[in-house]
Amino acid sequence: MNLEQIAESAPLSENVDSVVRFTNVDYSHPNGVPALRGISVEFKKGELVGILGANGAGKSTLVRHINGILKPTHGSVEVFGESTKNTSAAKLSRRVGIVFQNPNNQLFAQSVKSEIEFGLRNFGFDDELVRQRTDWALNTFSLIEYSNRAPMELSGGEKKRLCNALVLAWDPDIVILDEPTVGQDSEQKERLAQLVKLLLSEQKTIILVSHDMEFLWPLQPRMILMSGGKILADGTAQQVVRDRVSFSHANILAPQLVELFTELGDLGRFPADEFEARDKIRLQMTAAKEK
Amino acid sequence: MSQVLSVTPSSQAESLISIRALSYRYYASSRYVLNNVNLEIQKGEVVVIAGKSGSGKSTLLRAINGLIPHQHSGDYSGKVIVDGLEVLSAKMSELATKVGYIFQNPENQIFMFSVERDIAFGLENLSFKTPDIREKVDWALNTLGIRDLALRAPHELSDGQKQRVAIAGSIIMGQKILIFDEPTSLLDPYTASNVIRIIKNLHDDLGITILIVEHRLDLVSQIANRIIVLDEGKIVFDGEPRQVMYSSNLSVHGVTEPTIIRTTKLLDPGATGPGKSYPLTTHELAHELRKQVPRIGVFQKGSHEFGTNR
Amino acid sequence: MLASAIFVVSLVSHIEVLIVLITFTIALTFAAKIVKRFGKSMTFFAPLALIAFLLNYYVFPVGLLTATNLALRLFAVIASSSLFFLTTTPDELEQVMRWFHLPPDLVMIFVIAVRFVPVLFLDALQIMDAQKSRGLEFEKGNLMKRLRNTIPLLVPLIAVAVNRSLELAEAMDSRAYGATKRPTSLYVLKYNFSDYFTTIAGIVMSSFGIYFALFGRLW
Known part of the structure; x- marks a missing residue:
């Protein structure tokens, strides 16, 4: 057994607490159309999860159960050990922050600063803390120069940054990003990847809902594949990309590096990024030449 | 601008689209979104336009179909000629018959209550006779393979279907040029690759000239014959996809380089040298590696049970 | 009737x-x-x-x-x-309006209004979800507070609606809208x-x- 295989077979953060638990969750829209069927899944503290699937697979419906916007039709969702049934979304959101896909669906304040303060005040932060957290958010997301500008006037990328800032300002324990890379250029994506790494280092649970495989793959998250309201596969990135059947069912394309190494016939640990890929190919080239 | 690689002789007189010294600034904005752009596009080309957000991509496209300057007032100088029409003096509806425009959000470009009525919209506006409209609508429905959706209402369609309907409604006037403004960014990858395939077919079967703004270069670079990179309203690269992607670091200009390109560049920093091949797909790179070292990867085979031929 | x-x-x-x-x-x-x-x-x-x-x-x-x-x-x-x-489907109503020679702009206003009511309704739901997720409780407080609570809902809704209408206008212009005062129709009322x-x-x-x-x- 080499090092890579040991790393792979290690249990997925077993000794960490479970923060979210879905038990046999079904959900149907008010018009009766089922959106989730028999979902049982658990998320842990400090975990990075990527939820993938085609449009309409149920990804957004699933994450909306975590902060209680949606309540299960059958089954139960527990967040930090408590059922979401009797708690309002407004209360749960204090610890579960969702950044929605479309910034235009929430920006309303007269300035960037008051946009950030809005959530903090809703959650009952005192004035001093509101000031501190707002300053932190403005600085962390390089929005300080815009603090008095109207959010509507910002560019698409800046709006998206503001939406990240206004949620992370109240320091939720679980951070859910819904399609964070849509319409983002390479610089913005790079910044986002760094944000994810920062949040991970703070032991937050991060859930990325996305079909941008090339963005997710280098982060090597736990991957959950969804289709038709069901979970098709759930495991480490390395495990899930090997499940070709579920992949084609979920209408997801494999990462390019997985495609490359599959074609080369090398089915060991797939490299996470181009640097790992280069090293692996070089190693193999020397090995093959020596034979 | 020594970086600009020109594949098409710019002096050619009979360009389908000819943009000369185009500068544009939106009303009440201090910044020029387009800054002295010169561009010639020939009939039958498939041109990808890339660049970070705010680089002027969408503005350039709108300047070709006339939304700029006809719908957005602003500071406009230079000349744009599309299939013999000068955009500035032509009527918007006249330009619509030359250039079809497909937008990012499929929802906001279907206005009528049924698919076939929506597809007919352009011809109805041009006062075509009912039987002629019928015939063309049927043609468009068949071309896009959406015959069975003809009588559906827009809210009954999936995003991918909506995008097909939008395309059908945009080719109905027999346009020679189709513009796609980030047509796949709201779609999942599988649906996106289907839309890209449709675009390729429109080019191959109908000879339509295609201009497309797209972030996912891995998807479009294979169907394109030319990539143009914009930054700060200027063209910084213009050339054949392999050349453009391997001659520079596109991420400096906000364009996400496909993983396969980044990997190849790392493996062979001199990938731009003469006589080198430039892989665009995983398949091409794998082929290239095997050419160099035939036995690569072979020793790994059999050690795992996950065999596949993809 | x-x-x-x-x-x-x-x-x-x-x-x-x-x-x-x-x-x-x-x-x-x-x-x-x-x-x-x-x-x-x-x-x-x-x-x-x-x-x-x-x-x-x-x-x-x-x-x-x-x-x-x-x-x-x-x-x-x-x-x-x-x-x-x-x-009477909205589609038929639209044809009747044209048959009565109402101005095309008026007909289009009707069409788009009816077509986008459900779309804007969905937008409103999305906006409510987003604001609830920022700790806003619509049902809480006295009348004044509740009225104030509608601002975070209404402002984005108007912004989204304006956005949609701008995009629609572009899409319509790109499909020869307004080329003639007398558009024809795929269907003929019989x-x-x-x-x-x-x-x-x-x-x-x-x-x-x-x-x-x-x-x-x-x-």
Whole structure:
């Protein structure tokens, strides 16, 4: 057994607490159309999860159960050990922050600063803390120069940054990003990847809902594949990309590096990024030449 | 601008689209979104336009179909000629018959209550006779393979279907040029690759000239014959996809380089040298590696049970 | 049909005539095979007529006959409007508007308004989700607070609607909108048997209505 295989077979953060638990969750829209069927899944503290699937697979419906916007039709969702049934979304959101896909669906304040303060005040932060957290958010997301500008006037990328800032300002324990890379250029994506790494280092649970495989793959998250309201596969990135059947069912394309190494016939640990890929190919080239 | 690689002789007189010294600034904005752009596009080309957000991509496209300057007032100088029409003096509806425009959000470009009525919209506006409209609508429905959706209402369609309907409604006037403004960014990858395939077919079967703004270069670079990179309203690269992607670091200009390109560049920093091949797909790179070292990867085979031929 | 019903109702106060009118309307719903949906719509709206009756009879001293009469009038209008909206798709309504040579811009305003009501409704739900996720509680507080709570909902909704309309305008312009004052149509409105029948019935009933209003009796 080499090092890579040991790393792979290690249990997925077993000794960490479970923060979210879905038990046999079904959900149907008010018009009766089922959106989730028999979902049982658990998320842990400090975990990075990527939820993938085609449009309409149920990804957004699933994450909306975590902060209680949606309540299960059958089954139960527990967040930090408590059922979401009797708690309002407004209360749960204090610890579960969702950044929605479309910034235009929430920006309303007269300035960037008051946009950030809005959530903090809703959650009952005192004035001093509101000031501190707002300053932190403005600085962390390089929005300080815009603090008095109207959010509507910002560019698409800046709006998206503001939406990240206004949620992370109240320091939720679980951070859910819904399609964070849509319409983002390479610089913005790079910044986002760094944000994810920062949040991970703070032991937050991060859930990325996305079909941008090339963005997710280098982060090597736990991957959950969804289709038709069901979970098709759930495991480490390395495990899930090997499940070709579920992949084609979920209408997801494999990462390019997985495609490359599959074609080369090398089915060991797939490299996470181009640097790992280069090293692996070089190693193999020397090995093959020596034979 | 020594970086600009020109594949098409710019002096050619009979360009389908000819943009000369185009500068544009939106009303009440201090910044020029387009800054002295010169561009010639020939009939039958498939041109990808890339660049970070705010680089002027969408503005350039709108300047070709006339939304700029006809719908957005602003500071406009230079000349744009599309299939013999000068955009500035032509009527918007006249330009619509030359250039079809497909937008990012499929929802906001279907206005009528049924698919076939929506597809007919352009011809109805041009006062075509009912039987002629019928015939063309049927043609468009068949071309896009959406015959069975003809009588559906827009809210009954999936995003991918909506995008097909939008395309059908945009080719109905027999346009020679189709513009796609980030047509796949709201779609999942599988649906996106289907839309890209449709675009390729429109080019191959109908000879339509295609201009497309797209972030996912891995998807479009294979169907394109030319990539143009914009930054700060200027063209910084213009050339054949392999050349453009391997001659520079596109991420400096906000364009996400496909993983396969980044990997190849790392493996062979001199990938731009003469006589080198430039892989665009995983398949091409794998082929290239095997050419160099035939036995690569072979020793790994059999050690795992996950065999596949993809 | 709707027009003639409203016309008749506004003129006539004879219970017999109203009953004939209502019976005819109900008969038409059978002919149009929409009884079930008609019933649903009526159970929703008909209580209005009942309330009108009770209100008139008990609150105002108008007498049983007048109260019944007023209630039946209301019922007749509700029934014929339901019939109209259940048998006429927005698409047909749009064609009728064109057939009457209403200005194309006006027709398009109607079309887009109807087409985008459900879309904006979904937008509103999304916005509510987003603001709830920022700790906003719509149902909490006194009236002033609740009114203030609608701002985070309304401002983005207006922004989104404006955004959509700008994109729509671009899409319409890109498809030759406004090329002519007289756009043609994929469909041509054709009168068929049932259209002739209802039109004639409508005219006959309107004539009776006028006759009644003028002379107060049939013979």
